Amino acid sequence: MTVLDFINRLLGREKPSGTMARQRLQLVLAHDRSDLNPELLEQMRREILEVVQRYVEIDIESCDVSLETEDRVTALLANLPIKRTREFPLPIGSGKPGGPDTGAKESAASLDNAAENPEAGTASPPATAVTPGADALQDGSAAERGETSAASQP
Amino acid sequence: MDAVTTASARIILICSGKGGVGKTTLTANLGVALARLGKTVAVLDADFGLRNLDLLLGLENRIIYTAQEVLAETCRLDQALVKHKQQPNLALLPAGNPRMLEWLTPEDMQTIARLLAERSDYVLIDAPAGIEQGFKNAAAAAREAIVITTPEVSAVRDADRVIGLLSTMDVKPVQLVLNRVRPKMMANQEMLAVDDVTDILALPLLGLVQEDERVIISTNRGEPLTLEDNPSPAGQAYLNIARRLCGEDIPLIDPSKQRHGLRARLLNKLRKTTGLF
Known part of the structure; x- marks a missing residue:
């Protein structure tokens, strides 16, 4: 993680990518499963x-x-x-x-x-x-x- | 051999959906680890199209017959089985010619698995990637399964498809191994967390394997990490998985929640105190 990433996160501008991965997966799996x-x-x-x-x-x-x-x-x-x-x-x-x-x-x-x-x-x-x-x-x-x-x- | 041995042998499918997440590495290491624990183990390479289990076990030069000749009854099973040099309790049944895929049926795989189960405590089936017929043949022969995945969206999605398919077959229990864990990235929330993956896939966790350069070195040499007396982190993780399979209670430790770099620790502290991100 770069300093810029850190600052962005500190200010709440950017979601961590792990959280994005989870949210994207949950959405795509709901459709895959049905x-x-x-x-x-x-x-x-x-x-x-x-x-x-x-x-x-x-x-x-x-x-x-x-x-x-x-x-x-x-x-x-x-x-x-x-x-x-x-x-x-x-x-x-x-x-x-x-x-x-x-x-x-x-x-x-x-x-x-x-x-x-x-x-x-x-x-x-x-x-x-x-x-x-x-x-x-x-x-x-x-x-x-x-x-x-x-x-x-x- | 008597029926009791057949009934008690555990026939375990090792699968992932996505390719390259560590199925074959897990099969090789688990085979060696179980053999070291005193079990009789047969590993079956069910990836007829792209076989590699022989290479990871360092047995590629000793193959004479394969599953193909066993099925055709042109050789006996014990002629086709390749015993491991250091671990004679472990034997490999190599995959046959890729052309076998054209005629192989689930019943054929069940026949092979039954033969192997007669002489083993554990039969590990290294499944091919994908969810097509090759995978279904391999799954038809198994009683239980280990799904291996990595904390990446594509691997988890593919694992989910495989778990869905397994739930329609008579395969249970299905347990999860999470491979290539990078504790620092997880602590920084730049990787799916262990809980994310187990929550999404809703499977019990059998093991966590950290990203470890030693895996590549051991693959180069054809010597699974679990052969070592002082194994590296990944080797130890594979040994722990083998012990848990045998029923030992070994706690799972999430490496991302352990002590690590100063920056990550500060970040964690900030996250907890401010609740901002």
Whole structure:
């Protein structure tokens, strides 16, 4: 370790590389261990949000669905803050307004944000993460793929 | 030999996923160390593609037959086994021709392991790197496993894949050896800590081996470190691993938490008092 490294650490500017190694490993292993590819994970996330939104109004901006691993057990953790409950559940397949394409894009981007920085919350505007149906899902998948790979560029 | 001997022989797979982290070095040193503890040991080179165990044991010039001829029954097992010069309790069954990979099955490996188990207390199987068929063949023959890794992200990630595969097979217990530990770097938090690796992989720790130049010298000579009477730090670590395998209770000491350089100690103190970093 050089003196400069030492000073940087002393001032809290830089994390030690061992800590970075641990954090990066924990993230990559959570995905390695679950055999879910990012696209399927994103699709599942969207469908979970869709179902939950039919029953309660949730704060999309602070929603976080991610994989976490402890002691070789991987769990899907969903943190979905509820704004208010609905008197009657919305019909199946209905979400809040918002086009299927934008929905897929926004939620793909927000998942990437969540994966890279879980504390930062998500950037997607509320109520666009729901896709109305299976057809729309397929339409959105190309755009979603593009968005996902673009967002994961270093 | 009688069934009791067969049942009590321990057949241990030594694997890592990633190449170059020290599987073969561990197999050679552990084989010698167990032999020195009075055990009958057979080491099996299951890396048919890139065999090297013969070289690390210094037995490369004495190979006549290999596992291939034993399986084809063109020679007896004791004709193929190469006894170690200084440790006659230790014998190597060399890997056959790389072309064996084309037809070798898990059942073949089980046959070889069973034959070796009949005449040994310990059978150590040096697995090939990777998680493909060669690894699966080797794992099919084992009852328990030692996963060796280094405190580096790629090695730990690959070890995790291997542990995942082993958990789907009937291999237990699976224990961990952490190799190439650099205590100073760990104390400075510039390397994954011992606890980081054991927490992430969730395996019991069987041994810690420090980075040691003597490993290279012993490899050059074809004389495992555990042959020495006053072994270097790595040699001592391998001996301790052998003793723990035999059931002895030898405490594990994390070298990064021992006394070391003034700068690192000051840094540790600062870290503790300020909690800043």
